Amino acid sequence: MIVFLSHLINGLSLGSVYAIIALGYTMVYGIAKMLNFAHGDVIMVGGYISYILMFNLGMPWWVALLAAMLVCTLLGVLIEGFAYRPLRAAPSLAVLITAIGVSYLLQNSALLIWKSNPKSYPSIIEGSLMLIKGETASDSLSVTYISLMTVGACVIIMVGLTLFTSNTKMGKAMRACSEDKGAAQLMGINVNKTISVTFAIGSALAAVAGVLMCSSYPTLSPTTGSMPGIKAFTAAVFGGIGSIPGAFLGGLLIGLIESFAKAYVSTQLANTIVFAVLIIVLLIRPAGLLGKYVPEKV
Amino acid sequence: MAMLEVNGINVYYGSIHAIKDISFEVNQGEIVTLIGANGAGKSTTLQTISGLLRSRTGSILFEGKSLGGIPAHKVVSMGIAHVPEGRRIFQQMTVEENIEMGAYTRPAGEYAANLENVFRHFPRLEERRRQIAGTLSGGEQQMLAMGRAMMSAPQLLMLDEPSMGLSPILVDEIFDIIKAFHESGTTILLVEQNANKSLAISDRAYVLENGKITLTGTGKELMQSEEIKKAYLGG
Numbered sequence: 001m002i003v004f005l006s007h008l009i010n011g012l013s014l015g016s017v018y019a020i021i022a023l024g025y026t027m028v029y030g031i032a033k034m035l036n037f038a039h040g041d042v043i044m045v046g047g048y049i050s051y052i053l054m055f056n057l058g059m060p061w062w063v064a065l066l067a068a069m070l071v072c073t074l075l076g077v078l079i080e081g082f083a084y085r086p087l088r089a090a091p092s093l094a095v096l097i098t099a100i101g102v103s104y105l106l107q108n109s110a111l112l113i114w115k116s117n118p119k120s121y122p123s124i125i126e127g128s129l130m131l132i133k134g135e136t137a138s139d140s141l142s143v144t145y146i147s148l149m150t151v152g153a154c155v156i157i158m159v160g161l162t163l164f165t166s167n168t169k170m171g172k173a174m175r176a177c178s179e180d181k182g183a184a185q186l187m188g189i190n191v192n193k194t195i196s197v198t199f200a201i202g203s204a205l206a207a208v209a210g211v212l213m214c215s216s217y218p219t220l221s222p223t224t225g226s227m228p229g230i231k232a233f234t235a236a237v238f239g240g241i242g243s244i245p246g247a248f249l250g251g252l253l254i255g256l257i258e259s260f261a262k263a264y265v266s267t268q269l270a271n272t273i274v275f276a277v278l279i280i281v282l283l284i285r286p287a288g289l290l291g292k293y294v295p296e297k298v
Numbered sequence: 299m300a301m302l303e304v305n306g307i308n309v310y311y312g313s314i315h316a317i318k319d320i321s322f323e324v325n326q327g328e329i330v331t332l333i334g335a336n337g338a339g340k341s342t343t344l345q346t347i348s349g350l351l352r353s354r355t356g357s358i359l360f361e362g363k364s365l366g367g368i369p370a371h372k373v374v375s376m377g378i379a380h381v382p383e384g385r386r387i388f389q390q391m392t393v394e395e396n397i398e399m400g401a402y403t404r405p406a407g408e409y410a411a412n413l414e415n416v417f418r419h420f421p422r423l424e425e426r427r428r429q430i431a432g433t434l435s436g437g438e439q440q441m442l443a444m445g446r447a448m449m450s451a452p453q454l455l456m457l458d459e460p461s462m463g464l465s466p467i468l469v470d471e472i473f474d475i476i477k478a479f480h481e482s483g484t485t486i487l488l489v490e491q492n493a494n495k496s497l498a499i500s501d502r503a504y505v506l507e508n509g510k511i512t513l514t515g516t517g518k519e520l521m522q523s524e525e526i527k528k529a530y531l532g533g
Contacts, residue, residue: 169402176388176399182350183386188374188403188450 002132002141007263008256013147013216015255016154020209021232022239022247023161024202030178030242031198034092037099038079040229041106042203046072046210047220048114051121061124061211068207076203077196085192103226110222118221121214125149150212157205158248165244174198178242231258234278240291249289254278299362301326301485302347302378302454307356309339309346316342317353318509324454329476329486331496331517333530334506340489341383343506344456347487348380349373360454375403379452383459383489385443389432393423396431396442400449408451416445419475437468444475448484455479456487461495473499493530497521505530 021043028036046068053064083102087095125145132141165171176184177194185191206225213228214220231254239250254274261273281289300323309317317339324330332340345351347358349370358365360376368376379400388396397416401409417424420441426434431442440460447455457476461469473495480486480499490496497503500517505526513525520526 169398172391172395172398173402175391175395179388179390180386182370183382183388184399185350185370186348186374186380186382186386187399187446188371189399190369190371 002134002139003263005131005141007259009141009143009147011256011259012252013144013150013255014259015235015252016150017209017213017216017228017251018232018235018254019154019248019251020157020205020212021228022235022251023157023244024205024209025233025236026239026241026243026247027161027174027198028202029236031174032080032084032195033178034084034095035099035233036079036084036199036202037096037229037233038102038106039202039206040225040227040232041103041110042072042075042079042206042225043210043213043228044110044220044222044225045075045106046207047121047214047224048110049207050124050211051119051214051220054124055122065124065208065211068211069204072203072207072210073200076199076206080196080199085195088192103229107222107226114222116222118219118224121218121220123215123218124211125215144216146212146215150216153208153212154248154251157208158244161201161244170194170197231274234275237288238278238281240288243288243290243292246288246290253289300324301361302487303357303359304343304347305357305359307343307346307353307358309342309351309353311342316509317346319356320506320509320511321356322504322511322514324485324487326453326485327483328501329480329488329499329517331488331490331500331503332506333490333493333496333503333520333526335529336491337508338506339509340506341458342509344380344458344487344489345382347373347456348378374450374452377453378456379447379450379454380456381443381447381458381460383462385439387431387434387439387442387446389430391431392427393429393431393434393442394427396446397423397427397449400446403450409449412449412451416448419448419478420445437464437471440464440468440472441475444472444479448479452484454485454487456489458489459491460488461490461492469495493526494521497526 024039049071050064050068053059053067054061079102083098084095087098123146128142128144130140130142134140165175173189173194176189177191181191232251235250235254236247238254239246257277258270258274261270265273302324305321306319307317308319320343332343334340342351346353349368360378365373388399401412422438423442423445434442460472476486477499488496497517497520502516503520504511505513
């Protein structure tokens with residue numbers, strides 16, 4: 001039971017990281033109708049920026065986090081403006097290939113700047129909370145503060161984004177753009193600006209995810225963001241791409257499946273199982289768990 | 299000076315020459331209709347005025363200011379609202395959220411008064427203000443699209459096929475509302491296939507055929523014209 005609970009906690013914590021990344025994916029997809037495959041690499045940049053500020057310059061973690069969010073926000077807006085905006089009217093395949101190109105550009109730039117050897121990233125918050133005190137270590141259940149913080153951050157972000165999109169003028173404009181960009185323009189909504197804001201939010205979230213993820217899984221290298229990026233993309237599709245609660249649910253489920261698969265099946269097969277579950281879910285519900293199936297209009 | 303002056307515009311879809319050297323004008327306080335068959339270029343003309351499409355040559359002046367190069371989202375705040383073909387309401391948003399989007403460019407202080415005005419014309423929208431717009435009937439969606447456009451308090455309201463797909467009773471209702479908007483001081487540029495109804499309320503009309511204006515006159519003149527009777531009024 002203790003073992004099960006500890007895997008559950010791990011799964012929730014990992015799933016929260018995926019969910020935060022997936023929220024960025026899903027918002028960008030929902031509004032710009034494109035898959036930003038460079039999203040995972042923005043996480044890595046956030047990791048490096050926070051690492052440098054905390055461990056090379058000795059700043060407090062929250063300063064490092066805010067700075068990483070700022071840098072990633074700018075990076076996201078720049079990527080959108082230079083790489084994706086000129087392709088607004090281009091076929092989606094061209095945009096997809098560009099996104100993959102941007103992903104490699106970021107990874108290789110990181111390789112050039114920060115070199116290939118992984119850095120060991122100490123957690124921003126040490127220590128853990130004892131939940132069940134047993135005779136021995138294997139009888140006890142504890143949860144690290146960073147896990148609590150990760151889950152908490154994820155819930156706050158999900159609730160915050162939901163409130164933002166349903167209550168603010170900009171949030172509503174985003175939903176209008178996601179449904180019909182032409183009609184949104186006729187309302188006076190600046191579609192390019194709205195897409196920029198979406199990238200800014202998604203990239204700031206990627207920075208948060210980067211700091212939290214590196215704190216829990218303490219290796220940082222130029223390819224750190226790619227696998228979590230793909231898993232989070234999976235999570236977004238799993239939950240129903242474009243849906244904010246879907247990304248949250250999908251992220252948590254992918255984290256839990258991965259954690260339990262590692263614990264009870266095989267560490268090597270964990271990823272296989274994650275993607276197998278995705279395939280099965282998509283066969284049964286092509287739009288994802290919470291997604292709406294929208295037929296192509298002719 | 300006319301409120302809207304369209305001078306010799308040419309619009310292309312790729313290599314298709316959709317609008318061929320069209321010129322027309324709308325004066326303050328008028329109802330002007332563009333009639334024509336499917337594919338004649340009526341919707342394209344409206345989309346070019348609202349900035350969704352660009353003309354290669356010619357000019358469009360609104361109150362003396364050129365609309366050339368002005369992005370679509372800025373045309374609204376100049377005083378032109380466009381109710382597009384097929385309504386294009388935001389299906390997954392509520393009725394009230396749709397209406398709020400219509401007021402996007404207006405100062406928050408005006409909202410209550412504009413909302414009251416819209417609800418006065420469309421009491422049904424008020425009843426359904428919390429409903430998801432996609433669940434409205436076709437007629438209600440048309441009313442929502444018109445109400446949404448009126449939230450920007452436009453001087454010129456462009457309506458693209460407002461009667462399309464509606465029952466005769468609803469068509470009458472929609473035309474009554476267009477007249478009411480007009481009486482409250484809004485200039486109207488209407489695109490219609492229902493030539494009978496639209497010519498009856500129009501001050502002037504232009505007939506579009508294959509991207510060209512082939513005939514123009516007052517609403518009454520065109521209703522009498524043998525050519526129009528044959529082609530658009532069912533004999």
